[in-house]
């Protein structure tokens with residue numbers, strides 16, 4: 001999608017620090033990390049909005065995001081635990097309207113979810 005930041009990262013028009021890539025998924029370091037490990041895992045396909053844009057046509061890519069998350073958690077040695085977050089819409093402070101999952105770890109996180 002023309003004006004989407006993450007589509008530009010997928011296309012290589014904006015550089016990123018990639019940690020995983022295959023034909024349908026890209027994972028890269030967040031530019032403003034909120035934890036020692038903060039990776040964004042995204043379907044390369046532009047799934048608009050966020051979780052609200054998931055349907056039967058793209059559910060396979062979403063499932064694959066989670067296999068990549070599990071793989072990265074092992075590779076990055078997050079054996080003590082990690083958190084996966086996806087924001088959806090204004091009230092969640094979502095800033096990029098292309099479905100993405102934040103993989104956060106490397107520290108003991110707050111017990112508060114919000």
Ligand code: 5GP
Nearest residue numbers: 014016028029030031032087093094095096
């Ligand atoms: P959201 O707020 O939509 O859930 O998450 C968007 C994330 O994208 C934020 O954590 C933000 O730091 C990250 N981000 C914004 N611009 C860039 C960028 O140009 N490169 C990378 N790697 N991350 C970005």
Ligand code: ZN
Nearest residue numbers: 004007046098
């Ligand atoms: Zn996009």
